[in-house]
Amino acid sequence: MAELEKALADIAAEMAARTDRGNVATYIPQLGKIDPQKFGIAVATNDGSVLVAGDADEAFSIQSISKVFTLTLALGEVGDALWKRVGREPSGNPFNSIVQLEHENGIPRNPFINAGAIVISDIMLAGHRPRETIGEIVRFVRFLADDDTIAIDHAVAASEQATGFRNFALANYMKSFGNLRHPPELSLGVYFHQCAIAMSCRQLAMAGRFLANDGRHPETGHSVVSAERARRIASLMLTCGHYDGSGEFAFKVGIPGKSGVGGGILGIVPGVGSMAVWSPGLNANGNSQLGSIALEMLAKAMNWSIFAPR
Incomplete structure:
Protein backbone atom coordinates (compact mmCIF):
# COMPACT_ATOMS: atom_id res chain seq x y z
CA MET A 1 0.00 0.00 0.00
CA ILE A 62 -18.87 12.65 -15.11
CA GLN A 63 -20.45 13.02 -18.57
CA SER A 64 -19.91 9.87 -20.68
CA ILE A 65 -18.55 7.84 -17.76
CA SER A 66 -22.23 7.57 -16.80
CA LYS A 67 -22.67 5.30 -19.84
CA VAL A 68 -20.97 2.48 -17.93
CA PHE A 69 -23.66 2.61 -15.25
CA THR A 70 -26.63 3.01 -17.60
CA LEU A 71 -25.37 0.11 -19.75
CA THR A 72 -25.20 -2.02 -16.61
CA LEU A 73 -28.77 -1.09 -15.67
CA ALA A 74 -30.14 -1.61 -19.20
CA LEU A 75 -28.52 -5.06 -19.47
CA GLY A 76 -30.20 -5.91 -16.18
CA GLU A 77 -33.57 -4.91 -17.63
CA VAL A 78 -33.49 -6.45 -21.11
CA GLY A 79 -30.42 -8.70 -21.14
CA ASP A 80 -28.76 -9.57 -24.42
CA ALA A 81 -31.78 -8.32 -26.40
CA LEU A 82 -30.06 -4.95 -25.99
CA TRP A 83 -27.49 -5.95 -28.62
CA LYS A 84 -30.17 -6.01 -31.32
CA ARG A 85 -30.30 -2.21 -31.05
CA VAL A 86 -26.67 -1.35 -30.22
CA GLY A 87 -23.44 -2.80 -31.59
CA ARG A 88 -20.28 -3.84 -29.79
CA GLU A 89 -17.56 -2.60 -32.13
CA PRO A 90 -15.19 0.39 -31.87
CA SER A 91 -16.47 3.33 -33.89
CA GLY A 92 -13.26 4.84 -35.25
CA ASN A 93 -15.15 8.13 -35.48
CA PRO A 94 -15.76 11.05 -33.10
CA PHE A 95 -18.19 10.32 -30.25
CA ASN A 96 -20.93 12.51 -31.76
CA SER A 97 -20.54 11.39 -35.38
CA ILE A 98 -23.70 10.81 -37.43
CA VAL A 99 -21.93 9.27 -40.44
CA GLN A 100 -22.01 5.62 -39.37
CA LEU A 101 -25.71 5.72 -38.49
CA GLU A 102 -26.60 6.21 -42.14
CA HIS A 103 -24.52 3.27 -43.32
CA GLU A 104 -25.68 1.00 -40.48
CA ASN A 105 -29.41 1.72 -40.56
CA GLY A 106 -29.65 3.65 -37.32
CA ILE A 107 -27.84 1.03 -35.18
CA PRO A 108 -25.08 2.76 -33.17
CA ARG A 109 -21.69 1.09 -33.31
CA ASN A 110 -21.40 0.70 -29.50
CA PRO A 111 -23.07 1.85 -26.26
CA PHE A 112 -20.32 4.33 -25.35
CA ILE A 113 -20.67 6.75 -28.27
CA ASN A 114 -23.42 9.32 -27.89
CA ALA A 115 -25.86 7.62 -30.26
CA GLY A 116 -25.46 4.31 -28.46
CA ALA A 117 -26.00 5.88 -25.05
CA ILE A 118 -29.15 7.63 -26.29
CA VAL A 119 -30.54 4.24 -27.34
CA ILE A 120 -29.65 2.89 -23.87
CA SER A 121 -31.59 5.79 -22.33
CA ASP A 122 -34.53 4.92 -24.59
CA ILE A 123 -34.39 1.29 -23.44
CA MET A 124 -34.40 2.36 -19.80
CA LEU A 125 -37.43 4.60 -20.37
CA ALA A 126 -39.71 1.66 -21.18
CA GLY A 127 -42.71 1.86 -18.86
CA HIS A 128 -41.32 4.87 -16.97
CA ARG A 129 -41.42 8.63 -17.04
CA PRO A 130 -38.09 10.41 -17.57
CA ARG A 131 -38.00 11.63 -13.98
CA GLU A 132 -38.36 8.05 -12.71
CA THR A 133 -35.61 6.77 -14.98
CA ILE A 134 -33.24 9.57 -13.98
CA GLY A 135 -33.96 8.82 -10.33
CA GLU A 136 -33.20 5.13 -10.88
CA ILE A 137 -29.80 6.00 -12.40
CA VAL A 138 -28.85 8.30 -9.53
CA ARG A 139 -29.94 5.74 -6.92
CA PHE A 140 -27.87 3.05 -8.63
CA VAL A 141 -24.72 5.17 -8.65
CA ARG A 142 -25.28 6.13 -5.00
CA PHE A 143 -25.65 2.44 -4.12
CA LEU A 144 -22.46 1.49 -5.96
CA ALA A 145 -20.44 4.29 -4.36
CA ASP A 146 -22.14 3.87 -0.97
CA ASP A 147 -22.71 7.62 -0.93
CA ASP A 148 -26.14 9.26 -0.86
CA THR A 149 -24.74 12.75 -1.46
CA ILE A 150 -24.16 12.12 -5.19
CA ALA A 151 -26.49 14.30 -7.26
CA ILE A 152 -27.10 15.83 -10.67
CA ASP A 153 -25.63 19.22 -11.51
CA HIS A 154 -28.76 20.80 -12.96
CA ALA A 155 -26.86 23.77 -14.39
CA VAL A 156 -24.80 21.36 -16.50
CA ALA A 157 -27.93 19.45 -17.57
CA ALA A 158 -29.58 22.70 -18.67
CA SER A 159 -26.42 23.73 -20.51
CA GLU A 160 -26.36 20.44 -22.40
CA GLN A 161 -30.06 20.69 -23.23
CA ALA A 162 -29.61 24.20 -24.61
CA THR A 163 -26.61 23.37 -26.81
CA GLY A 164 -27.06 19.68 -27.65
CA PHE A 165 -28.07 20.16 -31.27
CA ARG A 166 -25.87 17.32 -32.54
CA ASN A 167 -27.40 14.93 -30.01
CA PHE A 168 -30.89 16.01 -31.08
CA ALA A 169 -29.88 15.24 -34.66
CA LEU A 170 -28.59 11.78 -33.66
CA ALA A 171 -31.79 10.99 -31.76
CA ASN A 172 -34.09 12.12 -34.54
CA TYR A 173 -32.09 10.23 -37.12
CA MET A 174 -32.29 7.00 -35.10
CA LYS A 175 -36.00 7.62 -34.58
CA SER A 176 -36.43 7.71 -38.36
CA PHE A 177 -34.99 4.16 -38.49
CA GLY A 178 -37.27 3.00 -35.67
CA ASN A 179 -34.44 2.53 -33.18
CA LEU A 180 -35.93 4.92 -30.64
CA ARG A 181 -39.27 3.84 -29.17
CA HIS A 182 -40.00 7.08 -27.32
CA PRO A 183 -40.13 10.71 -28.43
CA PRO A 184 -36.52 11.83 -28.92
CA GLU A 185 -36.85 14.68 -26.43
CA LEU A 186 -37.72 12.20 -23.66
CA SER A 187 -34.78 9.89 -24.34
CA LEU A 188 -32.51 12.92 -24.59
CA GLY A 189 -33.83 14.30 -21.31
CA VAL A 190 -32.63 11.14 -19.58
CA TYR A 191 -29.32 11.24 -21.45
CA PHE A 192 -28.53 14.89 -20.65
CA HIS A 193 -29.28 14.38 -16.95
CA GLN A 194 -27.22 11.19 -16.58
CA CYS A 195 -24.24 12.99 -18.13
CA ALA A 196 -24.68 15.81 -15.61
CA ILE A 197 -24.19 13.59 -12.56
CA ALA A 198 -21.46 15.18 -10.43
CA MET A 199 -18.98 12.94 -8.61
CA SER A 200 -15.51 13.20 -7.13
CA HIS A 222 -23.97 -9.14 -3.14
CA SER A 223 -23.92 -9.58 -6.91
CA VAL A 224 -24.56 -6.41 -8.91
CA VAL A 225 -24.08 -8.28 -12.19
CA SER A 226 -22.76 -11.73 -13.03
CA ALA A 227 -19.01 -12.18 -13.29
CA GLU A 228 -19.42 -12.84 -17.01
CA ARG A 229 -21.35 -9.60 -17.53
Missing part, protein backbone atom coordinates in the same frame (compact mmCIF):
# COMPACT_ATOMS: atom_id res chain seq x y z
CA ALA A 2 2.92 2.33 0.64
CA GLU A 3 4.05 1.76 -2.94
CA LEU A 4 0.64 2.82 -4.27
CA GLU A 5 0.49 5.83 -1.95
CA LYS A 6 3.89 7.01 -3.18
CA ALA A 7 2.92 6.45 -6.82
CA LEU A 8 -0.20 8.60 -6.43
CA ALA A 9 1.71 11.38 -4.67
CA ASP A 10 4.42 11.37 -7.35
CA ILE A 11 1.85 11.45 -10.15
CA ALA A 12 -0.10 14.31 -8.57
CA ALA A 13 3.11 16.30 -8.12
CA GLU A 14 4.18 15.76 -11.73
CA MET A 15 0.73 16.63 -13.08
CA ALA A 16 0.70 19.86 -11.07
CA ALA A 17 3.88 20.94 -12.85
CA ARG A 18 2.71 20.07 -16.38
CA THR A 19 1.78 22.88 -18.76
CA ASP A 20 0.36 20.70 -21.60
CA ARG A 21 -3.07 20.45 -19.97
CA GLY A 22 -5.31 20.25 -23.07
CA ASN A 23 -8.48 22.31 -23.57
CA VAL A 24 -11.70 22.29 -21.56
CA ALA A 25 -14.95 21.37 -23.36
CA THR A 26 -16.25 24.84 -24.19
CA TYR A 27 -19.03 23.51 -26.44
CA ILE A 28 -20.89 22.77 -23.20
CA PRO A 29 -20.80 26.25 -21.63
CA GLN A 30 -20.85 25.10 -18.00
CA LEU A 31 -17.86 22.81 -18.58
CA GLY A 32 -15.97 25.66 -20.19
CA LYS A 33 -15.94 27.44 -16.82
CA ILE A 34 -13.91 24.73 -15.04
CA ASP A 35 -10.38 25.56 -13.89
CA PRO A 36 -7.96 23.58 -16.11
CA GLN A 37 -5.41 23.47 -13.27
CA LYS A 38 -7.52 20.94 -11.36
CA PHE A 39 -6.20 17.40 -11.00
CA GLY A 40 -7.39 14.57 -8.81
CA ILE A 41 -6.81 10.83 -8.64
CA ALA A 42 -8.22 8.04 -6.46
CA VAL A 43 -7.84 4.27 -6.24
CA ALA A 44 -10.33 1.97 -4.50
CA THR A 45 -8.92 -1.52 -4.03
CA ASN A 46 -10.94 -4.70 -3.72
CA ASP A 47 -9.72 -5.15 -0.14
CA GLY A 48 -11.48 -1.94 0.92
CA SER A 49 -8.65 0.59 0.85
CA VAL A 50 -9.10 4.01 -0.80
CA LEU A 51 -6.09 6.20 -1.56
CA VAL A 52 -6.31 9.67 -3.09
CA ALA A 53 -4.17 12.57 -4.21
CA GLY A 54 -4.77 16.08 -5.54
CA ASP A 55 -8.34 17.35 -5.96
CA ALA A 56 -9.81 13.88 -5.48
CA ASP A 57 -12.72 15.05 -3.35
CA GLU A 58 -13.96 17.82 -5.65
CA ALA A 59 -17.05 16.88 -7.66
CA PHE A 60 -17.03 17.20 -11.44
CA SER A 61 -19.43 16.31 -14.25
CA CYS A 201 -12.65 10.88 -8.03
CA ARG A 202 -13.13 9.13 -4.68
CA GLN A 203 -16.84 8.55 -5.33
CA LEU A 204 -16.26 7.43 -8.91
CA ALA A 205 -13.54 4.96 -7.95
CA MET A 206 -15.86 3.54 -5.31
CA ALA A 207 -18.71 3.21 -7.83
CA GLY A 208 -16.53 1.24 -10.26
CA ARG A 209 -15.39 -1.40 -7.77
CA PHE A 210 -17.98 -3.99 -8.76
CA LEU A 211 -16.43 -4.29 -12.23
CA ALA A 212 -13.07 -5.15 -10.68
CA ASN A 213 -14.64 -7.61 -8.25
CA ASP A 214 -16.39 -10.13 -10.53
CA GLY A 215 -19.59 -8.08 -10.49
CA ARG A 216 -19.97 -8.09 -6.70
CA HIS A 217 -20.41 -5.08 -4.43
CA PRO A 218 -17.27 -5.22 -2.22
CA GLU A 219 -19.04 -3.93 0.89
CA THR A 220 -21.96 -6.37 0.89
CA GLY A 221 -20.66 -9.21 -1.27
CA ALA A 230 -18.79 -7.63 -15.53
CA ARG A 231 -16.06 -8.98 -17.81
CA ARG A 232 -18.06 -8.09 -20.91
CA ILE A 233 -18.68 -4.53 -19.75
CA ALA A 234 -14.98 -4.17 -18.97
CA SER A 235 -14.07 -5.53 -22.40
CA LEU A 236 -16.26 -2.87 -24.04
CA MET A 237 -14.54 -0.24 -21.92
CA LEU A 238 -11.18 -1.44 -23.21
CA THR A 239 -12.19 -1.46 -26.89
CA CYS A 240 -14.66 1.45 -27.00
CA GLY A 241 -14.27 3.50 -23.81
CA HIS A 242 -12.20 6.33 -25.29
CA TYR A 243 -14.00 6.86 -28.61
CA ASP A 244 -11.56 7.01 -31.51
CA GLY A 245 -8.70 7.16 -28.98
CA SER A 246 -9.56 3.74 -27.52
CA GLY A 247 -6.78 1.89 -29.28
CA GLU A 248 -4.19 4.42 -28.11
CA PHE A 249 -5.41 4.16 -24.50
CA ALA A 250 -5.35 0.35 -24.61
CA PHE A 251 -1.86 0.47 -26.13
CA LYS A 252 -0.39 2.89 -23.60
CA VAL A 253 -2.36 2.12 -20.40
CA GLY A 254 -3.59 -1.41 -20.96
CA ILE A 255 -6.65 -1.41 -18.71
CA PRO A 256 -10.40 -1.03 -19.34
CA GLY A 257 -11.37 2.63 -19.03
CA LYS A 258 -14.18 5.05 -19.77
CA SER A 259 -13.63 8.74 -20.31
CA GLY A 260 -15.93 11.76 -20.22
CA VAL A 261 -15.60 15.25 -21.66
CA GLY A 262 -15.79 16.61 -18.12
CA GLY A 263 -12.17 15.43 -17.87
CA GLY A 264 -12.75 12.28 -15.85
CA ILE A 265 -11.65 8.72 -16.56
CA LEU A 266 -12.78 5.58 -14.75
CA GLY A 267 -10.28 2.71 -14.93
CA ILE A 268 -10.70 -0.94 -13.93
CA VAL A 269 -8.03 -3.48 -12.99
CA PRO A 270 -9.87 -6.80 -12.62
CA GLY A 271 -9.07 -8.52 -9.35
CA VAL A 272 -7.32 -5.43 -7.99
CA GLY A 273 -9.60 -2.40 -7.87
CA SER A 274 -10.90 0.64 -9.68
CA MET A 275 -9.47 4.11 -10.14
CA ALA A 276 -10.66 7.52 -11.19
CA VAL A 277 -8.72 10.51 -12.43
CA TRP A 278 -9.87 14.04 -13.26
CA SER A 279 -8.19 16.79 -15.21
CA PRO A 280 -10.57 19.03 -17.19
CA GLY A 281 -8.35 19.74 -20.20
CA LEU A 282 -9.01 17.39 -23.13
CA ASN A 283 -6.87 16.07 -25.96
CA ALA A 284 -7.90 16.02 -29.63
CA ASN A 285 -10.05 12.91 -29.13
CA GLY A 286 -12.05 14.43 -26.25
CA ASN A 287 -10.26 12.47 -23.52
CA SER A 288 -8.53 13.99 -20.49
CA GLN A 289 -5.02 15.00 -21.53
CA LEU A 290 -3.35 14.65 -18.14
CA GLY A 291 -5.74 11.97 -16.94
CA SER A 292 -4.60 9.64 -19.70
CA ILE A 293 -0.94 10.32 -18.90
CA ALA A 294 -1.54 9.83 -15.18
CA LEU A 295 -3.20 6.44 -15.66
CA GLU A 296 -0.39 5.35 -17.97
CA MET A 297 2.11 6.26 -15.23
CA LEU A 298 0.08 4.50 -12.54
CA ALA A 299 -0.41 1.31 -14.56
CA LYS A 300 3.32 1.21 -15.26
CA ALA A 301 4.33 1.89 -11.66
CA MET A 302 2.02 -0.80 -10.27
CA ASN A 303 2.31 -3.25 -13.21
CA TRP A 304 -1.47 -3.08 -13.61
CA SER A 305 -1.83 -3.62 -17.34
CA ILE A 306 -4.22 -6.50 -17.99
CA PHE A 307 -1.63 -7.72 -20.49
CA ALA A 308 1.15 -7.93 -17.88
CA PRO A 309 2.03 -11.32 -16.37
CA ARG A 310 1.01 -11.80 -12.76
Whole structure:
Protein backbone atom coordinates (compact mmCIF):
# COMPACT_ATOMS: atom_id res chain seq x y z
CA MET A 1 0.00 0.00 0.00
CA ALA A 2 2.92 2.33 0.64
CA GLU A 3 4.05 1.76 -2.94
CA LEU A 4 0.64 2.82 -4.27
CA GLU A 5 0.49 5.83 -1.95
CA LYS A 6 3.89 7.01 -3.18
CA ALA A 7 2.92 6.45 -6.82
CA LEU A 8 -0.20 8.60 -6.43
CA ALA A 9 1.71 11.38 -4.67
CA ASP A 10 4.42 11.37 -7.35
CA ILE A 11 1.85 11.45 -10.15
CA ALA A 12 -0.10 14.31 -8.57
CA ALA A 13 3.11 16.30 -8.12
CA GLU A 14 4.18 15.76 -11.73
CA MET A 15 0.73 16.63 -13.08
CA ALA A 16 0.70 19.86 -11.07
CA ALA A 17 3.88 20.94 -12.85
CA ARG A 18 2.71 20.07 -16.38
CA THR A 19 1.78 22.88 -18.76
CA ASP A 20 0.36 20.70 -21.60
CA ARG A 21 -3.07 20.45 -19.97
CA GLY A 22 -5.31 20.25 -23.07
CA ASN A 23 -8.48 22.31 -23.57
CA VAL A 24 -11.70 22.29 -21.56
CA ALA A 25 -14.95 21.37 -23.36
CA THR A 26 -16.25 24.84 -24.19
CA TYR A 27 -19.03 23.51 -26.44
CA ILE A 28 -20.89 22.77 -23.20
CA PRO A 29 -20.80 26.25 -21.63
CA GLN A 30 -20.85 25.10 -18.00
CA LEU A 31 -17.86 22.81 -18.58
CA GLY A 32 -15.97 25.66 -20.19
CA LYS A 33 -15.94 27.44 -16.82
CA ILE A 34 -13.91 24.73 -15.04
CA ASP A 35 -10.38 25.56 -13.89
CA PRO A 36 -7.96 23.58 -16.11
CA GLN A 37 -5.41 23.47 -13.27
CA LYS A 38 -7.52 20.94 -11.36
CA PHE A 39 -6.20 17.40 -11.00
CA GLY A 40 -7.39 14.57 -8.81
CA ILE A 41 -6.81 10.83 -8.64
CA ALA A 42 -8.22 8.04 -6.46
CA VAL A 43 -7.84 4.27 -6.24
CA ALA A 44 -10.33 1.97 -4.50
CA THR A 45 -8.92 -1.52 -4.03
CA ASN A 46 -10.94 -4.70 -3.72
CA ASP A 47 -9.72 -5.15 -0.14
CA GLY A 48 -11.48 -1.94 0.92
CA SER A 49 -8.65 0.59 0.85
CA VAL A 50 -9.10 4.01 -0.80
CA LEU A 51 -6.09 6.20 -1.56
CA VAL A 52 -6.31 9.67 -3.09
CA ALA A 53 -4.17 12.57 -4.21
CA GLY A 54 -4.77 16.08 -5.54
CA ASP A 55 -8.34 17.35 -5.96
CA ALA A 56 -9.81 13.88 -5.48
CA ASP A 57 -12.72 15.05 -3.35
CA GLU A 58 -13.96 17.82 -5.65
CA ALA A 59 -17.05 16.88 -7.66
CA PHE A 60 -17.03 17.20 -11.44
CA SER A 61 -19.43 16.31 -14.25
CA ILE A 62 -18.87 12.65 -15.11
CA GLN A 63 -20.45 13.02 -18.57
CA SER A 64 -19.91 9.87 -20.68
CA ILE A 65 -18.55 7.84 -17.76
CA SER A 66 -22.23 7.57 -16.80
CA LYS A 67 -22.67 5.30 -19.84
CA VAL A 68 -20.97 2.48 -17.93
CA PHE A 69 -23.66 2.61 -15.25
CA THR A 70 -26.63 3.01 -17.60
CA LEU A 71 -25.37 0.11 -19.75
CA THR A 72 -25.20 -2.02 -16.61
CA LEU A 73 -28.77 -1.09 -15.67
CA ALA A 74 -30.14 -1.61 -19.20
CA LEU A 75 -28.52 -5.06 -19.47
CA GLY A 76 -30.20 -5.91 -16.18
CA GLU A 77 -33.57 -4.91 -17.63
CA VAL A 78 -33.49 -6.45 -21.11
CA GLY A 79 -30.42 -8.70 -21.14
CA ASP A 80 -28.76 -9.57 -24.42
CA ALA A 81 -31.78 -8.32 -26.40
CA LEU A 82 -30.06 -4.95 -25.99
CA TRP A 83 -27.49 -5.95 -28.62
CA LYS A 84 -30.17 -6.01 -31.32
CA ARG A 85 -30.30 -2.21 -31.05
CA VAL A 86 -26.67 -1.35 -30.22
CA GLY A 87 -23.44 -2.80 -31.59
CA ARG A 88 -20.28 -3.84 -29.79
CA GLU A 89 -17.56 -2.60 -32.13
CA PRO A 90 -15.19 0.39 -31.87
CA SER A 91 -16.47 3.33 -33.89
CA GLY A 92 -13.26 4.84 -35.25
CA ASN A 93 -15.15 8.13 -35.48
CA PRO A 94 -15.76 11.05 -33.10
CA PHE A 95 -18.19 10.32 -30.25
CA ASN A 96 -20.93 12.51 -31.76
CA SER A 97 -20.54 11.39 -35.38
CA ILE A 98 -23.70 10.81 -37.43
CA VAL A 99 -21.93 9.27 -40.44
CA GLN A 100 -22.01 5.62 -39.37
CA LEU A 101 -25.71 5.72 -38.49
CA GLU A 102 -26.60 6.21 -42.14
CA HIS A 103 -24.52 3.27 -43.32
CA GLU A 104 -25.68 1.00 -40.48
CA ASN A 105 -29.41 1.72 -40.56
CA GLY A 106 -29.65 3.65 -37.32
CA ILE A 107 -27.84 1.03 -35.18
CA PRO A 108 -25.08 2.76 -33.17
CA ARG A 109 -21.69 1.09 -33.31
CA ASN A 110 -21.40 0.70 -29.50
CA PRO A 111 -23.07 1.85 -26.26
CA PHE A 112 -20.32 4.33 -25.35
CA ILE A 113 -20.67 6.75 -28.27
CA ASN A 114 -23.42 9.32 -27.89
CA ALA A 115 -25.86 7.62 -30.26
CA GLY A 116 -25.46 4.31 -28.46
CA ALA A 117 -26.00 5.88 -25.05
CA ILE A 118 -29.15 7.63 -26.29
CA VAL A 119 -30.54 4.24 -27.34
CA ILE A 120 -29.65 2.89 -23.87
CA SER A 121 -31.59 5.79 -22.33
CA ASP A 122 -34.53 4.92 -24.59
CA ILE A 123 -34.39 1.29 -23.44
CA MET A 124 -34.40 2.36 -19.80
CA LEU A 125 -37.43 4.60 -20.37
CA ALA A 126 -39.71 1.66 -21.18
CA GLY A 127 -42.71 1.86 -18.86
CA HIS A 128 -41.32 4.87 -16.97
CA ARG A 129 -41.42 8.63 -17.04
CA PRO A 130 -38.09 10.41 -17.57
CA ARG A 131 -38.00 11.63 -13.98
CA GLU A 132 -38.36 8.05 -12.71
CA THR A 133 -35.61 6.77 -14.98
CA ILE A 134 -33.24 9.57 -13.98
CA GLY A 135 -33.96 8.82 -10.33
CA GLU A 136 -33.20 5.13 -10.88
CA ILE A 137 -29.80 6.00 -12.40
CA VAL A 138 -28.85 8.30 -9.53
CA ARG A 139 -29.94 5.74 -6.92
CA PHE A 140 -27.87 3.05 -8.63
CA VAL A 141 -24.72 5.17 -8.65
CA ARG A 142 -25.28 6.13 -5.00
CA PHE A 143 -25.65 2.44 -4.12
CA LEU A 144 -22.46 1.49 -5.96
CA ALA A 145 -20.44 4.29 -4.36
CA ASP A 146 -22.14 3.87 -0.97
CA ASP A 147 -22.71 7.62 -0.93
CA ASP A 148 -26.14 9.26 -0.86
CA THR A 149 -24.74 12.75 -1.46
CA ILE A 150 -24.16 12.12 -5.19
CA ALA A 151 -26.49 14.30 -7.26
CA ILE A 152 -27.10 15.83 -10.67
CA ASP A 153 -25.63 19.22 -11.51
CA HIS A 154 -28.76 20.80 -12.96
CA ALA A 155 -26.86 23.77 -14.39
CA VAL A 156 -24.80 21.36 -16.50
CA ALA A 157 -27.93 19.45 -17.57
CA ALA A 158 -29.58 22.70 -18.67
CA SER A 159 -26.42 23.73 -20.51
CA GLU A 160 -26.36 20.44 -22.40
CA GLN A 161 -30.06 20.69 -23.23
CA ALA A 162 -29.61 24.20 -24.61
CA THR A 163 -26.61 23.37 -26.81
CA GLY A 164 -27.06 19.68 -27.65
CA PHE A 165 -28.07 20.16 -31.27
CA ARG A 166 -25.87 17.32 -32.54
CA ASN A 167 -27.40 14.93 -30.01
CA PHE A 168 -30.89 16.01 -31.08
CA ALA A 169 -29.88 15.24 -34.66
CA LEU A 170 -28.59 11.78 -33.66
CA ALA A 171 -31.79 10.99 -31.76
CA ASN A 172 -34.09 12.12 -34.54
CA TYR A 173 -32.09 10.23 -37.12
CA MET A 174 -32.29 7.00 -35.10
CA LYS A 175 -36.00 7.62 -34.58
CA SER A 176 -36.43 7.71 -38.36
CA PHE A 177 -34.99 4.16 -38.49
CA GLY A 178 -37.27 3.00 -35.67
CA ASN A 179 -34.44 2.53 -33.18
CA LEU A 180 -35.93 4.92 -30.64
CA ARG A 181 -39.27 3.84 -29.17
CA HIS A 182 -40.00 7.08 -27.32
CA PRO A 183 -40.13 10.71 -28.43
CA PRO A 184 -36.52 11.83 -28.92
CA GLU A 185 -36.85 14.68 -26.43
CA LEU A 186 -37.72 12.20 -23.66
CA SER A 187 -34.78 9.89 -24.34
CA LEU A 188 -32.51 12.92 -24.59
CA GLY A 189 -33.83 14.30 -21.31
CA VAL A 190 -32.63 11.14 -19.58
CA TYR A 191 -29.32 11.24 -21.45
CA PHE A 192 -28.53 14.89 -20.65
CA HIS A 193 -29.28 14.38 -16.95
CA GLN A 194 -27.22 11.19 -16.58
CA CYS A 195 -24.24 12.99 -18.13
CA ALA A 196 -24.68 15.81 -15.61
CA ILE A 197 -24.19 13.59 -12.56
CA ALA A 198 -21.46 15.18 -10.43
CA MET A 199 -18.98 12.94 -8.61
CA SER A 200 -15.51 13.20 -7.13
CA CYS A 201 -12.65 10.88 -8.03
CA ARG A 202 -13.13 9.13 -4.68
CA GLN A 203 -16.84 8.55 -5.33
CA LEU A 204 -16.26 7.43 -8.91
CA ALA A 205 -13.54 4.96 -7.95
CA MET A 206 -15.86 3.54 -5.31
CA ALA A 207 -18.71 3.21 -7.83
CA GLY A 208 -16.53 1.24 -10.26
CA ARG A 209 -15.39 -1.40 -7.77
CA PHE A 210 -17.98 -3.99 -8.76
CA LEU A 211 -16.43 -4.29 -12.23
CA ALA A 212 -13.07 -5.15 -10.68
CA ASN A 213 -14.64 -7.61 -8.25
CA ASP A 214 -16.39 -10.13 -10.53
CA GLY A 215 -19.59 -8.08 -10.49
CA ARG A 216 -19.97 -8.09 -6.70
CA HIS A 217 -20.41 -5.08 -4.43
CA PRO A 218 -17.27 -5.22 -2.22
CA GLU A 219 -19.04 -3.93 0.89
CA THR A 220 -21.96 -6.37 0.89
CA GLY A 221 -20.66 -9.21 -1.27
CA HIS A 222 -23.97 -9.14 -3.14
CA SER A 223 -23.92 -9.58 -6.91
CA VAL A 224 -24.56 -6.41 -8.91
CA VAL A 225 -24.08 -8.28 -12.19
CA SER A 226 -22.76 -11.73 -13.03
CA ALA A 227 -19.01 -12.18 -13.29
CA GLU A 228 -19.42 -12.84 -17.01
CA ARG A 229 -21.35 -9.60 -17.53
CA ALA A 230 -18.79 -7.63 -15.53
CA ARG A 231 -16.06 -8.98 -17.81
CA ARG A 232 -18.06 -8.09 -20.91
CA ILE A 233 -18.68 -4.53 -19.75
CA ALA A 234 -14.98 -4.17 -18.97
CA SER A 235 -14.07 -5.53 -22.40
CA LEU A 236 -16.26 -2.87 -24.04
CA MET A 237 -14.54 -0.24 -21.92
CA LEU A 238 -11.18 -1.44 -23.21
CA THR A 239 -12.19 -1.46 -26.89
CA CYS A 240 -14.66 1.45 -27.00
CA GLY A 241 -14.27 3.50 -23.81
CA HIS A 242 -12.20 6.33 -25.29
CA TYR A 243 -14.00 6.86 -28.61
CA ASP A 244 -11.56 7.01 -31.51
CA GLY A 245 -8.70 7.16 -28.98
CA SER A 246 -9.56 3.74 -27.52
CA GLY A 247 -6.78 1.89 -29.28
CA GLU A 248 -4.19 4.42 -28.11
CA PHE A 249 -5.41 4.16 -24.50
CA ALA A 250 -5.35 0.35 -24.61
CA PHE A 251 -1.86 0.47 -26.13
CA LYS A 252 -0.39 2.89 -23.60
CA VAL A 253 -2.36 2.12 -20.40
CA GLY A 254 -3.59 -1.41 -20.96
CA ILE A 255 -6.65 -1.41 -18.71
CA PRO A 256 -10.40 -1.03 -19.34
CA GLY A 257 -11.37 2.63 -19.03
CA LYS A 258 -14.18 5.05 -19.77
CA SER A 259 -13.63 8.74 -20.31
CA GLY A 260 -15.93 11.76 -20.22
CA VAL A 261 -15.60 15.25 -21.66
CA GLY A 262 -15.79 16.61 -18.12
CA GLY A 263 -12.17 15.43 -17.87
CA GLY A 264 -12.75 12.28 -15.85
CA ILE A 265 -11.65 8.72 -16.56
CA LEU A 266 -12.78 5.58 -14.75
CA GLY A 267 -10.28 2.71 -14.93
CA ILE A 268 -10.70 -0.94 -13.93
CA VAL A 269 -8.03 -3.48 -12.99
CA PRO A 270 -9.87 -6.80 -12.62
CA GLY A 271 -9.07 -8.52 -9.35
CA VAL A 272 -7.32 -5.43 -7.99
CA GLY A 273 -9.60 -2.40 -7.87
CA SER A 274 -10.90 0.64 -9.68
CA MET A 275 -9.47 4.11 -10.14
CA ALA A 276 -10.66 7.52 -11.19
CA VAL A 277 -8.72 10.51 -12.43
CA TRP A 278 -9.87 14.04 -13.26
CA SER A 279 -8.19 16.79 -15.21
CA PRO A 280 -10.57 19.03 -17.19
CA GLY A 281 -8.35 19.74 -20.20
CA LEU A 282 -9.01 17.39 -23.13
CA ASN A 283 -6.87 16.07 -25.96
CA ALA A 284 -7.90 16.02 -29.63
CA ASN A 285 -10.05 12.91 -29.13
CA GLY A 286 -12.05 14.43 -26.25
CA ASN A 287 -10.26 12.47 -23.52
CA SER A 288 -8.53 13.99 -20.49
CA GLN A 289 -5.02 15.00 -21.53
CA LEU A 290 -3.35 14.65 -18.14
CA GLY A 291 -5.74 11.97 -16.94
CA SER A 292 -4.60 9.64 -19.70
CA ILE A 293 -0.94 10.32 -18.90
CA ALA A 294 -1.54 9.83 -15.18
CA LEU A 295 -3.20 6.44 -15.66
CA GLU A 296 -0.39 5.35 -17.97
CA MET A 297 2.11 6.26 -15.23
CA LEU A 298 0.08 4.50 -12.54
CA ALA A 299 -0.41 1.31 -14.56
CA LYS A 300 3.32 1.21 -15.26
CA ALA A 301 4.33 1.89 -11.66
CA MET A 302 2.02 -0.80 -10.27
CA ASN A 303 2.31 -3.25 -13.21
CA TRP A 304 -1.47 -3.08 -13.61
CA SER A 305 -1.83 -3.62 -17.34
CA ILE A 306 -4.22 -6.50 -17.99
CA PHE A 307 -1.63 -7.72 -20.49
CA ALA A 308 1.15 -7.93 -17.88
CA PRO A 309 2.03 -11.32 -16.37
CA ARG A 310 1.01 -11.80 -12.76
